[in-house]
Amino acid sequence: MEFEIWWLLGIPLFFTLGWIAARVDIRQLLSESRSLPRGYFKGLNFLLNDQPDKAIDAFIDIVRLDPEAVDLHFALGNLFRRRGETERAIRVHQNLLARPDLPQEQKTQAMFELGQDYLKAGLLDRAEETFNQLAATGQYEAQARRALLEIYQREKEWARAIDAANALQACGAGGRQKEIAQFYCEIAQDELVHTHPDAALVMLDKALSADRNNVRATILTGDVHQANGDTEKAVLTWRRVEQQSVPHVALVAQRLMDGYRKLERPNEGLNLLKNYLAEAPSIDLLEVVFKATLELDTVQAANQLVSNELRRTPTLLGLDKLLDARLMEAPPELRPELSMVKSLVHGYAQKLARYQCSHCGFKARQFYWHCPGCSRWETYPPRRTEELNVMN
Structure with a gap:
């Protein structure tokens, strides 16, 4: 009985305490809102109405009246950067960094924002220096290393991009193996351009170690073998693309056909590509098979090939190929009309290619x-x- 009385008395007590707490919170909120300048709310209103120019003007007025408003400096700098006024954004964030009374946390934030300004302005050397300093502090580390990775990619400094991607992985920002493999491929491609096939192969091995399903690394490895005169090895390498990604076979179809011609086994190459085409329809693959069929078989066989593919995958690009085949065996009196239709279809097909x-x-x-x-x-x-x- 005594417990029930206290429980009943407790209900209004809890409501009373809740009401008092709410009143205190509301009074505090009202007090804080009254202390804010009116321009602050004007600026927020402009931002909500997607009027950044007017918002900037409102915030500038506040900053003039209250230079200590750090948060507004950050808001102003970010608005300048978003609007493309990077010089003004840089000045705002540099002024914040120059303040001796600024707490360390806000100094770090200002440094990060300044790095973003430099990056947006294309001042990559300054951005790199700023983000390296941030990464060394351990604050904003993932964001800083992500920015450094972007910088090295823009500058095509692939070795440094690999280091940045590895550092980004190490700080727990997710896997970057696919990108790392692509960076190794970029280095390998440069080595190929400068006729350093052995160095290119080393890089491509590293690319495949990073991502064994990297199709580009496999294609380039075949290219290196072909450049070294080993067509048999090149063909075997290009054929591995099917194991990685069947749709990507279209990217090596012409290489394979040319390789089999050099090996004096063109029919073997054609049959292989026909099998690929049956497994993974592709306009690019059809183009190679079509031309090879014309060369090694008959016009009727090429015609039938394209007709079958068009039924399976009806596209204007396929129709364009079919008209090519039909023109070759059409009687002379029908060729002008077919040629006109072919020209119209080809024009539209190219827009979709x-x-x-x-x-x-x-x-x-x-x-x-x-x-x-x-x-x-x-x-x-x-x-x-x-x-x-x-x-x-």
Whole structure:
């Protein structure tokens, strides 16, 4: 009975305490909000209405009246950077760093923001120096190392990019093995350009150690063997692409066909590519098989090949190939009309003959391992956009 009385008395007591706490919080909030300048709310309102220019003007007015408003300096600097006014952003963050009374935590934040300003302005040397200092402090380490990785990629300093990616992995920012493999491929490609095939092979072995499914490393390894005159080894290497990714076989189809010709076994090469085509339809692969069929077989066989592929994967690009084949065996009186249709289809087909980045949507005529639009690696499927739309 005594417990029930206390429990009943406790209900209004808890409500009373809750009401008092809420009143104190509300009064404190109102007190703090009254102490803020009116321009602060104007600036926030402009930001919410997506009017950054007016927000900047409002914040500038506040900073003039209250130079100690550190948070507003940060907000102002970030707004300048977003608007592309990097010089003004740099000045704001440099002024913050120059303040002797600024707490260490905010100094570190100002240094990070300054590094971002330098990076946006393209002042890569200054950005690199700033982010290296930050990484050494252990604060903002992952963000700093990520920025350093971006800088080294922009400057094409692939060896330093590898070190930065390894350091980024070590600080727990996720795996970077695919990127590291691509950096080794970039170094190998440079070695190939300067006719250093042995050095290129060393780099490609490292690329495959980092990512054994790296198709580019396999293709380049075959290229090195071909450059060394070992066509048999080159062909065997290019054939390994099928084990890594069947759709990427289209990227080595012409290499394989040329290799088998050099080995004087073109029919073997053609049969291999036909098997690949049956397994993974591809316009690029069809192009190589079509030309090889014309060379080694008959026009009728090439015609039938394209007709079968068009039924399986109906695309304008495939129709363009079919019209090529039909023109070759068409009677003279029908060729002008067929040629006109072919010209129209070809024009539209070429607009669809693009590779497209799966991340940013950037389209290109050629295949890229590194997207020119978003700078991401391995975001291009090895099929043209029209094929992907049909398959989806």
